[in-house]
Amino acid sequence: MSDLTLTTSRHIKAARNIVFDAWLDPEMLAxxxxxxxxxxxxxxxxxxxVGGRFAIVMQAGDQQIPHGGEYKEIxxxxxxxxxWESPFSVDGSTVTLNFKDAxxxxxxxxxxxxxxxxxxxxxxxLGGWDSILATLDGVLS
Amino acid sequence: MVDYYSTAPMIARMVEQEPDTRQLSNVLKAVSDPTRRSILTQLVQEGHIRVTDIAAYFDMSLNSVSKHIKVLEAAGLVSRQTMGRTHLISANMEPVSLIDEWFTQLRSVWDIRLEKLDSVLTEKNQNE
Incomplete structure (x- = not known):
């Protein structure tokens, strides 16, 4: 696969529902x-x-750079x-967040x-793999 | 979709705006040389040393030693004192923290964001 994957994780001392909801709250995102x-x-x-968009404006000095993306799964x-659409990722990218109780x-x-x-x-x-995996999932379960 | 090329000037300006950028470059340049690293190690371990003693220890000409010391001084890593006709130098480790800070910041933007999320949520917990 010719993709570039970064995985990172963090333990956060807060309940899972709070950590989860922070990602969908514009005030928290800011x-x-x-x-x-x-x-x-x-x-x-x-x-x-799902299908909804988010938009974030980032600012450095007097320059504003818009970022945005679409929710694929919630x-x-x-x-x-x-x-995730950002100036550093010309072809776009996808972010997956997995939340577990520690x-x-x-x-x-x-x-x-x-x-x-x-x-x-x-x-x-974004297209092919999702549906392939979904079909596979259906076949196996 | 965001315009990739229009952000290049912003990024260049981000680096320029760091006030310690020039000093960080000077510090990294200073410690990039193994002889200078040895001189600095000696100074940190021994305290004040006479410039002439450094030259003798490293079996170098006074001229060569002076050149190295100038680079270390420009980085703020070494300071000079004169006592009569004796020239002493000593190490100043403060600028090394610039390297630490740079390395700490040298991590993925997602690590920066998760750390920020952590502190925002944790401080929120404390306030409730």
Whole structure:
């Protein structure tokens, strides 16, 4: 597969539903979806449903850069998948968030960011694989 | 879709705006040389050392040592004192924190965001 995957995770001392809902709350997004150190998010908006879009404006100095994406999957309180359009990822990318209760309390949050090296790979990923896997899932269960 | 090429000037400006950028470059340049690293190690371990003693220890000409010391001074890693005709130098480790800070910030933007989410939610917990 010619994609570029980054996986990271963090344990957060907060209940899973709170961590989950933070990702669909525009006020919370404006507080943590920082593009980098020392930058700000002057505005964020969310349509919290599958097919809905979110938009975040990031600001560095006097320059504003819009980011956005579409929600592909929202499973309360287990998983969110959204596409991520940013200036650094010309062909777009997909972010998957997996939320689990941590044994020690709080939430284990896993983030998988898949970038696409080119359009065909992206289209396969977003379209083809999803339906192939869904069919496979149906066959196996 | 976001215009990729229009953001290049913003990114260049982000790097310029870091006030410590030039000093960080000077520090990294200073420690990029193994002889200078050895000199710095000696200074940190021994405290004040005479410039002439450094030259003797490293079996270098006074001229060569002076060149290295100038680079270390430009980075703020070394300071000079004169006591009569004796020139002493000592190490100043503060600029090393610039390297630490840079390395700490050198992580994925998603790690930065998850860390921020963590602190926002944790402080929220404390306030409720």
């Amino acid at each position: 507080r943590f979806m920082l593009p980098g150190e020392g930058m700000t998010v002057p505005s964020a908006s969310v349509e919290p449903q 499973d309360r309180f287990d998983r969110i998948i959204f596409t 044994d020690s309390g709080g939430t284990d949050l896993e983030l998988i960011h898949v970038k696409f090296a080119d359009e065909p790979t992206r289209d396969n990923h």
